[in-house]
Amino acid sequence: DAEITQSPRHKITETGRQVTLACHQTWNHNNMFWYRQDLGHGLRLIHYSYGVQDTNKGEVSDGYSVSRSNTEDLPLTLESAASSQTSVYFCASSETSGSNEQFFGPGTRLTVL
């Protein structure tokens, strides 16, 4: 069955380290999204991509980067992790069909000490 996976599911790192969170989908969706979810803020968009080699900044992109070299993967990199980036990160994907329905991965809980 097609699915979307994220790894690792839990990560503890130290301030200043570079961290990469993986997202892989097998639906062949063109659109992929990274969100963070924090209490009181809901889901906030970090970066998104509408296809290979396309990346765009979301509302909370500072300190994060993404690259899209194939359809299946959109890794999220924290260049220099900060305690403010402690959060739960969700990857989502959707097809370019006009439905705009997004489907989420299981999430990664990141703690920056």
Added chain:
Amino acid sequence: QKEVEQNSGPLSVPEGAIASLNCTYSDRVSQSFFWYRQYSGKSPELIMSIYSNGDKEDGRFTAQLNKASQYVSLLIRDSQPSDSATYLCAVNPYFGNEKLTFGTGTRLTIIP
């Protein structure tokens, strides 16, 4: 004003009753509307999509959209304890834009 607003709750509903969840949005040109269910510690799960004014029913769930008043609601009939979760409202701002804007969610508790 937030783009998508929901009452954070918690909303408590007796088992078997109708749970009513509401969401308002600020952008009049919004095209697509979604309800996601999120259990504690889990990821959001899409349960309803609605694109035109009126009601859309799927099993015990009914989504209602009123574009003139800029609100979308979700009704859950015959509420079950398994419906206890946080419900997120999401809005697509305009055609051709694939992004969604999410509300902060309403926490629903079904009381046995």
